[in-house]
Amino acid sequence: MHTYLPGTPGNPRDRIRDLLRERNMTQAALAEAIGISESAFNRFMSGQTNKLSCESLVGIANILHVSTDFLLCLTDIPYRTNYDIEALGLSAGAAEKLCSGELNAETVSQLLEHPLFAKLINQITQFKDATIAASLAGMNAMLSKLGQLMHQVGKKSPALQKAAIQAAQDMESLKHPLYTDTSAMEATFLELVADLKKGARSYMMQFQKLTSTAVVKLVQQVQNHGGRIRPKGITPEQMADAILDTAEGIASIDSAYREALRAAFLPLFKRPEE
Secondary structure, three states, X not given: OOOOOOOOOOOOHHHHHHHHXXXXXXXXXXXXXXXXXXXXXXXXXXXXXXXXXXXXXXXXHHHHOOOHHHHOOOOOOOOOXXXXXXXXXXXXXXXXXXXXXXXXXXHHHHHHHOHHHHHHHHHHHHHHOHHHHHHHHHHHHHHHHHHHHHHHHHHHOHHHHHHHHHHHHHHHHOOOOOXXXXXHHHHHHHHHHHHHHHHHHHHHHHHHHHHHHXXXXXXXXXXXXXXXXXOOOOOHHHHHHHHHHOOOOOXXXXXXXHHHHHHHHHHHHOOOOO
């Protein structure tokens, strides 16, 4: 996803320029799309005038697929963050499961944002919709026939052979895969889960690294303060065990390492008079 720099609230010019560059669109094309003259739009973009109607601003937002708040630099998120259920196309039951917490929103977000999930949904849709499958089959058959005709043209006209072969290849690339069994969906699903698992493993490795760093910092703090941080009535053993309990689950801290840390902590928690 493209990262946009913060802009000046109320001034959409920099945001519009950035969006136009990203979409490879000219100011003239945008002006025509929102129904104003190119000269009037250029005067606004150059700062010669601040006049831009609300209708034009809404039109720009719609054409560039961003929110008006983003254009006006009131938010750095280009897309709407609040949608009606109807706008999202979700059923009431699906929305209820998300809002009730029955489904983990973070996991759902990861799935929706993953490119393989879109592929999986398309495969399922085609599989369950016989009408779509029949239409795609018909289109594929037509493309195959056209490809055959192109090959025949190439054979009859050597001068056109290269162009005919390229046209036949283009026809072949336009074909849509048909999912008449579940094997393709199963393969996509397994690939998706494996990729999510790889991402989770990477996150855990980073978490363990950060936690290990925190443990080292904690040891340094204990060495500096020692018995001064131990409340009365608490033994050095209890203090050491309490600290080590916070390090449970860190892969790099095994039982032997834990005992070594405990032995190192104990004298640090003892007061001078003990």
